[in-house]
Amino acid sequence: xxxxxxxxxxxxxxxxxxxxxxxxxEKNYTEIYYVDPGFLLFEKRMIGVPPxxxxxxxxxxxxxxxxKPCFGTYLLRVQDEEGVAYVRANARRKP
Amino acid sequence: xxxxxxxxxxxxxxxxxxxxxxxLGCPEVPVQQALALYAADRxxxxxxxxxxxxxxxxxxxxxISDPKKMYIRELVELEKCIDExxxxxxxxxxxxxxxxxxAGISYASTIRFLFPxxxxxxxxxxxxxxxxxxxxxxxxxxMEVAVHNPGKLRRKLNQVMGWEKR
Numbered sequence: 001x002x003x004x005x006x007x008x009x010x011x012x013x014x015x016x017x018x019x020x021x022x023x024x025x026e027k028n029y030t031e032i033y034y035v036d037p038g039f040l041l042f043e044k045r046m047i048g049v050p051p052x053x054x055x056x057x058x059x060x061x062x063x064x065x066x067x068k069p070c071f072g073t074y075l076l077r078v079q080d081e082e083g084v085a086y087v088r089a090n091a092r093r094k095p
Numbered sequence: 096x097x098x099x100x101x102x103x104x105x106x107x108x109x110x111x112x113x114x115x116x117x118x119l120g121c122p123e124v125p126v127q128q129a130l131a132l133y134a135a136d137r138x139x140x141x142x143x144x145x146x147x148x149x150x151x152x153x154x155x156x157x158x159i160s161d162p163k164k165m166y167i168r169e170l171v172e173l174e175k176c177i178d179e180x181x182x183x184x185x186x187x188x189x190x191x192x193x194x195x196x197x198a199g200i201s202y203a204s205t206i207r208f209l210f211p212x213x214x215x216x217x218x219x220x221x222x223x224x225x226x227x228x229x230x231x232x233x234x235x236x237x238m239e240v241a242v243h244n245p246g247k248l249r250r251k252l253n254q255v256m257g258w259e260k261r
Contacts, residue, residue, distance in 0.1 A: 017197040018204075019229075037205035038181040045177045049204040049231070067201045069150045069173065070121035 003043040007083075012063065013075035021065040021075050022053040029055035029063060033091035042083060048073075051095040056084050110212050113142055114187040118173070118206060119149035120199040122156050124220045126245040127193050131157070133249060134191055135166040137258055143189070145169070148176035173202070180209040189213045195220030200229050207232035215255055219248055 013024060025032060034051035035041075046052050047067040055063035062083045067073045115138045119131055131147065138145050146169040147157060154170050161167045171179075179185035190210055192203045194217065203216050214234040218227050219241045227238040237251045253260060 018201045037208040038177070040181075044174065045181050045205075047177065047205045048201045050208055067198050069196075069198050069202065070123065070152065072196065072198050073201065 007042065007078055007080050009066075010077040011074055012077055013073075015072045016075060018049050018052075018065065018067070018073055021048075021073050024075060025053040025055045025063060029057065031056040033087055033093060034095045035091045039091070041086065042078065042080070053095075054087055054091060056087060060084055062087055110186045110188045111144075112188050113144055114185075115143035115145050115189040115191070116176070116185070116187040117145065117147045118176070118190060118192040118202065119147065119153045120193050120195055120202070121150070122153040124195045125243045126219055126241045126248060127195065128153075128156060128160065129245045130217065130248055130252065131193065132160065132166045133245070134252065134256075135168075137256065138189075139166065139168070146171055146176075146185075146187075148173050177202075177205060177209070180206065187212065189215070191215045191217065194218045194226060194230075196222070197226070197229070200226055203230060203234070204232055207234060215252075217248060217252065 013021060033054045035046055035054060036050050037046055037048055039046040048065060052065065057063055060079050060081045062078045062080060064076055065073050066076050117131055117134055119127060122128060135145055147167055148171045150173050157167050189212065190206060192206055194200060194203055207214055216234045216236050218238045221240065221242060223238050223240045235255050237255055239248045239251060241248050
């Protein structure tokens with residue numbers, strides 16, 4: 001599973017907050033997963049207030065928050081079947 | 096020398112008693128750098144082995160500010176630091192985290208989840224009050240709406256750390 005920057009991504013939300021990111025996922029997606037901070041995905045440790053919400057879209061797309069100190073939280077769409085399989089196998093469905 | 100701390104699961108986890116970590120956020124608020132160097136000086140005097148974590152911008156500012164390394168010792172990029180805390184490769188006894196935006200809340204919450212030891216969180220900047228309300232984790236919390244004047248924050252840090260005024 002490669003780094004998100006190598007896989008390419010689409011920005012769904014930018015300069016958002018951890019709360020808005022979670023609320024957006026919970027409102028707009030049906031296949032939702034939750035992970036704890038430090039969960040390794042796309043070679044990055046997930047940063048956030050637990051529980052961190054992720055989503056799967058279709059069979060090949062992961063929706064995830066991505067936080068940078070100077071820019072806040074982005075919500076990204078990343079196409080990667082391996083990532084989808086990994087989230088389904090390792091993340092939980094309930095907060 | 097190692098000290099033993101009990102994690103929430105009841106397992107014993109060893110931290111390195113004299114290791115301290117300062118975690119910095121985005122460098123756009125002036126008080127951060129001033130207080131980071133102040134805290135570094137104090138922690139160095141107390142005999143801590145100190146590491147400062149931050150993004151490349153803030154680490155570069157520190158390197159330029161302190162070319163003789165009077166205050167800074169080890170520097171580590173923030174992502175690498177989080178990875179090391181996750182894997183328990185880095186096991187400080189004390190972390191001081193600097194926060195002035197929402198991303199900082201995310202990082203502080205992440206650190207709290209990964210690190211069972213003493214966490215001091217300093218919240219500053221124009222939105223300090225709102226950010227402090229967003230932070231929901233056990234820590235020694237210092238909050239001040241400070242942007243360029245570090246005086247009150249320094250006083251509060253001294254109180255929390257038990258440092259006498261210099």
